[in-house]
Every structure is written in structure tokens, then in C-alpha cells.
Amino acid sequence: SQKIEQNSEALNIQEGKTATLTCNYTNYSPAYLQWYRQDPGRGPVFLLLIRENEKEKRKERLKVTFDTTLKQSLFHITASQPADSATYLCALDLNTGGFKTIFGAGTRLFVKA
């Protein structure tokens, strides 16, 4: 069956440390993989997009890797801050003729001061 798995348990880290979030998928062949941030009661906010032929993408304190052999993406936030506390969603873009986006359930990140 097709699945996207993100750490179901919340991730608690100390301010200044690097947070690493994992997204694993099975039986999908995404053309793109995206990461979004979502705060309670609000819509998701786009962070980074990586294509199937890219290994790594960076933006400021954020870094995402994409391994299509392992079917895994890692999302890193360096020098984390309490303001980074949120739910982070992994999303696969499938080229189904049209494009269809499948989201994981998200990982809740708490950064303690």
C-alpha cells in the first residue's frame, strides 16, 4: 500500500540545536517533495521544494535532502529557535497526468528556550 510516514511523536529540542525531521514513503514515485510549516488553526506555509533529481536544497537555516533510493527526505533546522515550534508537513507531488499532492500527517516540533 502507499504510505507517507513522519515521526508521529513530537520532537523536543533545546534552542540552538539542530532539529532533524524524517519523511519516509512507500510505493510512490514523486516528481517533487515539499516541506510545509503549519501553526495551530492556520493553513500550511510553504518552506522548501526539492525535485527528484536533486539531492539537497538549502534556504537560510533550513536544509532538505531527498534520497529516491531510500525513499526518504530529511528536513533540518539549524540553530533552532522557540519560534520554530510548529507542525512540519512533508508532501509528495505525484505526476498522475495531472498533479496531485499527498501530505503526511506531520511532526510536531517544540523548541525550548
Next chain:
Amino acid sequence: DTGVSQNPRHKITKRGQNVTFRCDPISEHNRLYWYRQTLGQGPEFLTYFQNEAQLEKSRLLSDRFSAERPKGSFSTLEIQRTEQGDSAMYLCASSLVEPLYEQYFGPGTRLTVT
């Protein structure tokens, strides 16, 4: 405000009633998406439009759900004969076609079916 807007923000309805939500995307975006999200889950894809054409529709979407984007601008999502299981946050997003696929989400419409 040039972001994605959704109306209403909250809707409470009784089971069996019909409801309609509206989404106004970012003006230059060709693609428009509808999602449903329940507590603790990620957004669940419902359907998407490219301009006025509906190109993909989830098999999970029953025939009580219909969406339109008549002039390739705003979109409406209608749910007929609502059920308690329809209670959720309904999110709209828009994007360009090329080369940037990232989606910009609206604030959502919270539907409660009593």
C-alpha cells in the same frame, strides 16, 4: 492583501443541509487546490483545477462534493446533504504551473456539522 482568501472562516450547519465555501486564489496563479484536514492529520487532497478545468479529483470524494472554478479565478466547493463526518477544516491553495509548484494556502473554512 494578495494572499489566498477563503469565506466563510467558520460554518456551523445541521446534518442534511447543503453548504458552499468560496476560495479566492492569488490572482496570477493558474492552479487551485482543495483539501480537507482533520485534527492530527495532514491535508487530504480533494481536487484541483488548472484555470477552469478540473484535472484531478480524489476517489475519496463522494458525489455529495462538487467544486467549480467557472472563470478560472475564484472557486466554490459545495457539500450536499452534509454528514457529521464532513466536519473538518477545508483548505484552499493556489500555485503557478511552471516553474514553481509550491502551494500557497488560505486560512481555511472550519465546518462543523451538528
